[in-house]
Amino acid sequence: MKPPAFDYARPATLPEAFAALLGTEGAMALGGGQSLLPMLGLRVAAPSLLVDLARLPGLREVTETAARIRIGAGVTHAAIEDGVVADPSRGMLRRVAAGIAYRAVRNFGTIGGAVALADPAADWPACLLALDAVAIIAGPDGERRLPLEALLLGAYTTALEAGEILLGFDVPRLGAASRWGWCKLARKQGAYADSIGAVVLPGDGAPPRIVLGATTSRPALLPHAAAALARGEAGATLRDALLGDIEAAEPDADSYRRRCHLATVQRAIAQATSA
Amino acid sequence: MTRINLTLNGRAQHREVEPRQTLADFLRDGCDLTGTHLGCEHGACGACTVLIDGLPARSCIHLAVRADGCDVRSIEGLRDDPLTVLLRRHFHEAHALQCGYCTPGMLVTARDILRRFPAPDEATIRRELAGQICRCTGYVGIVEAIRRAGAELANQPS
Numbered sequence: 415m416k417p418p419a420f421d422y423a424r425p426a427t428l429p430e431a432f433a434a435l436l437g438t439e440g441a442m443a444l445g446g447g448q449s450l451l452p453m454l455g456l457r458v459a460a461p462s463l464l465v466d467l468a469r470l471p472g473l474r475e476v477t478e479t480a481a482r483i484r485i486g487a488g489v490t491h492a493a494i495e496d497g498v499v500a501d502p503s504r505g506m507l508r509r510v511a512a513g514i515a516y517r518a519v520r521n522f523g524t525i526g527g528a529v530a531l532a533d534p535a536a537d538w539p540a541c542l543l544a545l546d547a548v549a550i551i552a553g554p555d556g557e558r559r560l561p562l563e564a565l566l567l568g569a570y571t572t573a574l575e576a577g578e579i580l581l582g583f584d585v586p587r588l589g590a591a592s593r594w595g596w597c598k599l600a601r602k603q604g605a606y607a608d609s610i611g612a613v614v615l616p617g618d619g620a621p622p623r624i625v626l627g628a629t630t631s632r633p634a635l636l637p638h639a640a641a642a643l644a645r646g647e648a649g650a651t652l653r654d655a656l657l658g659d660i661e662a663a664e665p666d667a668d669s670y671r672r673r674c675h676l677a678t679v680q681r682a683i684a685q686a687t688s689a
Numbered sequence: 690m691t692r693i694n695l696t697l698n699g700r701a702q703h704r705e706v707e708p709r710q711t712l713a714d715f716l717r718d719g720c721d722l723t724g725t726h727l728g729c730e731h732g733a734c735g736a737c738t739v740l741i742d743g744l745p746a747r748s749c750i751h752l753a754v755r756a757d758g759c760d761v762r763s764i765e766g767l768r769d770d771p772l773t774v775l776l777r778r779h780f781h782e783a784h785a786l787q788c789g790y791c792t793p794g795m796l797v798t799a800r801d802i803l804r805r806f807p808a809p810d811e812a813t814i815r816r817e818l819a820g821q822i823c824r825c826t827g828y829v830g831i832v833e834a835i836r837r838a839g840a841e842l843a844n845q846p847s
Binding site: 415416417418419420421422424447448451452454455456464466468492515516517518519521522602603604 | 714
């Protein structure tokens with residue numbers, strides 16, 4: 415369980431970071447390292463160069479406007495858990511953060527690192543997708559914005575191009591009439607999820623967003639269930655819509671996993687719609 | 690090799706490390722601080738937990754090069770820390786260790802629990818200890834020791 419040999423660079427500016435990532439075959443970006451270091455020890459990752467993003471300026475910043483809050487990619491789970499950064503989600507981000515791994519991991523693991531890795535069982539991709547967040551991405555040619563739906567392509571696969579770095583996420587502010595639900599099924603506190611249900615009811619006329627996370631691929635929006643919920647459906651009609659969406663999100667799921675997925679999403683909906 | 694400058698258990702250190710070296714191996718092999726124990730070496734068991742800039746960290750999944758400029762405290766550096774002294778007494782009295790392998794990480798984490806949760810109840814302690822594995826399964830004593838230490842702290846005049 416020792417990492418293989420690699421070179422190490424700690425750029426002080428974004429242009430230096432782009433150059434380091436693009437200038438070396440096999441270079442990888444290092445965020446909080448709480449997933450990458452185990453992967454190095456297990457030898458499932460073997461970078462030639464680690465480009466440490468920890469000291470880049472601005473990645474830990476949180477900025478607010480009337481409509482949204484931008485959370486820097488380098489903000490740690492613990493900072494969100496403790497409420498030391500502004501929360502656009504009326505408690506959802508804090509709740510999700512507190513359930514990620516263990517405190518010693520949350521002290522260093524970052525929201526941007528978790529999304530960039532795109533582990534299918536990770537919490538942030540599902541949560542940010544439910545919140546309709548937009549990723550801010552910087553590269554040698556400038557910045558671009560990508561909704562989470564377009565950023566997350568599959569298991570451990572994102573739309574980030576070589577040399578690009580996640581700067582942060584624009585998360586829309588939820589209004590006073592909004593509701594959310596979050597249900598994570600894991601074998602023990604802090605373990606990776608077996609299934610995640612995430613629901614956001616924006617309450618401002620925008621349609622509900624229902625997300626199934628911890629599939630074998632990327633987290634998925636459940637469109638038929640969301641439409642059914644928007645029509646005020648419940649019971650068997652909503653359940654049938656959920657089962658169809660779950661089948662589409664993870665076609666290979668066995669009956670046990672289908673039941674897990676149905677349970678987490680139903681519980682998240684119940685949370686979001688309860689009085 | 691990369692040069693790092695850090696404060697380790699209160700003393701300035703200037704060292705050369707390989708980028709691939711973990712903080713845990715740096716502490717144990719480079720600094721002879723073998724109180725930091727290695728169990729799983731992939732961040733799952735918590736035995737190697739130390740403090741980096743005051744925050745609990747798993748030293749097996751931190752690179753030593755990233756400790757450059759940081760204040761690192763291992764279990765050896767907590768010998769006279771008042772909270773650790775209190776916890777050590779309650780670990781002793783509640784029989785909160787058998788083989789002792791997980792104990793350094795348990796103490797560092799228990800200290801953090803008491804700093805974040807005044808007089809934590811059993812449910813809180815168990816939730817917060819979920820990342821610390823005791824393969825002797827001595828959790829009843831460990832949880833009780835932390836609960837008693839928290840209760841004693843809460844009863845002390847501040």
